[in-house]
Amino acid sequence: MLALMAATSPAPVTLVIGEEELLVDRAVGAVVAAVRAVDPEAERHELIGGKVEPGELAGLTSPSLFGGRSIIVVRSAQDLSKDVITEIVGYAKQPAEDATLVLTHPGGAKGKALVDGLKKAGAAVVTVPKITKPGERLDFIKAEIKRAGRSIAPDAAQALLDAVGNDLRELAAACSQLVFDTPAEHKTITAADVARYHRGQAAVSGFTVAESAAEGKAAEALEQLRWSLATGTPPVLIVSALAKELRTLAKVAGARNARGANLAQALGMPPWLAKRYQDRLRAWGPEGLSTAIQAVADADEQVKGAGVDPAYALERAVRIICASRNGR
Missing domain, CATH: 3.40.50.300 (P-loop containing nucleotide triphosphate hydrolases)
Structure with a gap:
């Protein structure tokens, strides 16, 4: 269409x-x-x-x-x-x-x-459809690779999904980079190609920056941010990851009374991941979380055309997120 x-x-x-x-x-x-x-x-x-x-x-x-x-x-x-x-x-x-x-x-x-x-x-x-199921994300990966004139083996698509996660922007960027990095004679991208060319990039994704920021590791988050931008990660992917991290913390905050399996079920995530966010939330209060979310919203606006320096907007958002922890 x-x-x-x-x-x-x-x-x-x-x-x-x-x-x-x-x-x-x-x-x-x-x-x-x-x-x-x-x-x-x-x-x-x-x-x-x-x-x-x-x-x-x-x-x-x-x-x-x-x-x-x-x-x-x-x-x-x-x-x-x-x-x-x-x-x-x-x-x-x-x-x-x-x-x-x-x-x-x-x-x-x-x-x-x-x-x-x-x-x-x-x-x-x-x-536009909402993509929620793992199978739909795999179809998205295959379609992205096909748009570039290539194909991808089923196990390679799964390996890419496992490495990058569910965010469509991250997946689209990963597919584009994978096609660029893989020799043109490889008409079908394999799991070996994913392991060879993508594993290093996945290590410094927008989600890595977001997790470090949410944990208050300012120096680490800023270093990861600068490296991620320097290696070609689009600013929109990073701001999207920051927003997703804070939205998840807000969801956990809204389910404070739930515990264990009930919390995981309420949040729609594996128990180990729900516990990780519950532990992370201990350093956050409502006011601090609100301030951080607003900072990311401002950065999102700047990155999408309202500002002239996306890198500066992202650095500012990361600093505010780190400073907002323990805000009550």
């Missing part, structure tokens, strides 16, 4: 629904690519739902004195205010000729008025 979207004229308004950030970003990227295939100079504007002011969209979609198209991407559209939702739904009924509006929404009840309104207004809707 995304390839077809990029090859055709994009709809004036597109709503992308889904929780998988990587797939959502790819859907947004397909719309942007389709616009720039028509107008390479199209100007892109990135907005965050909760920060969009009434009238802001009208300003961005108004015809420019210098001509040219504009692309407005509104992320986390579920956080838009009621006034802005009304404005956007009204706009979708009569969109501007030289503007393309793309909104992302995770699904669910929050912001449902926007979703329903845009559908009724005739906006294009792209729904």
Whole structure:
């Protein structure tokens, strides 16, 4: 669907629904690519739902004195205010000729008025699937390798999944690096290729940085962060890992009364992993966790286009996370 979207004229308004950030970003990227295939100079504007002011969209979609198209991407559209939702739904009924509006929404009840309104207004809707099962992640790995013109043996796909974990961004980056590192004559990537070329990279992933930060090991986390960036790990993967680590701590905090198998069941993770997070949580209080989560949210915004130095944004987030432990 995304390839077809990029090859055709994009709809004036597109709503992308889904929780998988990587797939959502790819859907947004397909719309942007389709616009720039028509107008390479199209100007892109990135907005965050909760920060969009009434009238802001009208300003961005108004015809420019210098001509040219504009692309407005509104992320986390579920956080838009009621006034802005009304404005956007009204706009979708009569969109501007030289503007393309793309909104992302995770699904669910929050912001449902926007979703329903845009559908009724005739906006294009792209729904991306949520990948939850191990088999689906293996299929994702195979599809990523196939996109690069190669194939991967089943045991190699499993080895890659075991090495990297469940995060789709990490898996996509690992697949790309694996294809780059493996000689072109290896049409089918094997488990030996995974062991030979990927094991070292997996050792310093975004999750390694996130774990060190959550444990307050500032010097170690910063060193790992700099090495990870230097070896080509995309900043979005690292900020995603930081967010996942803190979300997991928050989930454990919400299940404080559960113990042992009950805790593991409530969190949907193996007992040993639930205990690890329970032990890690002892150094965290509600205020500190809230501060750390906000720092990662700020870094996420900076990394995705609002800032000019992703490395600085990530270092700042890591320092705040480490300093926020024991915050009560």
